[in-house]
Amino acid sequence: MQSIHQRGSSETGNAEEATRKRILNAALRLFAAKGYDGTTTKDLAAAASVAEGTLFRYFPNKKAILIDVATAGWVDILTDLLTELSEMGSYKAVAQVMRRRMLRMRENKDLLQVCFVEAQHHPELRERIQIEVIEKMTDVAEAFFQTAMDKGIYRQTNPKIVAQVFLGMFAIAGFSDQTILPDSSPASLQEMAEGIADIFLNGVLVKE
Numbered sequence: 001m002q003s004i005h006q007r008g009s010s011e012t013g014n015a016e017e018a019t020r021k022r023i024l025n026a027a028l029r030l031f032a033a034k035g036y037d038g039t040t041t042k043d044l045a046a047a048a049s050v051a052e053g054t055l056f057r058y059f060p061n062k063k064a065i066l067i068d069v070a071t072a073g074w075v076d077i078l079t080d081l082l083t084e085l086s087e088m089g090s091y092k093a094v095a096q097v098m099r100r101r102m103l104r105m106r107e108n109k110d111l112l113q114v115c116f117v118e119a120q121h122h123p124e125l126r127e128r129i130q131i132e133v134i135e136k137m138t139d140v141a142e143a144f145f146q147t148a149m150d151k152g153i154y155r156q157t158n159p160k161i162v163a164q165v166f167l168g169m170f171a172i173a174g175f176s177d178q179t180i181l182p183d184s185s186p187a188s189l190q191e192m193a194e195g196i197a198d199i200f201l202n203g204v205l206v207k208e
Helices: 004-034 041-048 051-060 062-087 096-105 108-118 123-150 160-173 186-203
Strands: none
Touching: 004 041, 004 051, 004 062, 004 108, 041 051, 041 186, 051 186, 062 096, 062 108, 096 186, 108 123, 123 160, 160 186
16 A cells, blocks of 8 residues: 555656646747747746746756757657557558658647757757657668568668658658648548658659
């Protein structure tokens, strides 16, 4: 049986984590709508329903909030990608992964906007995204494609380059208006995903 002290500590920890998430969610919305420079700590506190001083119990400064907003969101995307690649029933089912990734991209349009606008102005953010997100996503995809090559499903080539091409294709598609706009139909996303997957798997040259 949990002691009163243990229950109290657990409840405090849960409350603090909930507050931290509330701050990050509020920051994501505001940074996407107003930009980092256009958002004050007073704005953040009001949107998160906390006192302004409370922000600094959880984060040393506003820049730390920006970096946590970006990296935490991308870690979730990375986890989803890793799960999907590990659960793919067929190495040819790339279109399904592409389509689900695009749908998630649309759901995360605020995160994409914050990352790729603010990363241009904040080297610390750019470095964290490179180390904690891009490199890890590439490693995950590289291992997947290496396994497919070892099994003779994909032709032997540099798996790192294949991984970079794969991630680049779905990322560019994810930033297109067709993907991000809320009125994009499932059918149009499916067509885009299947087209990208076909080009990725078969290339564009006519087979002789």
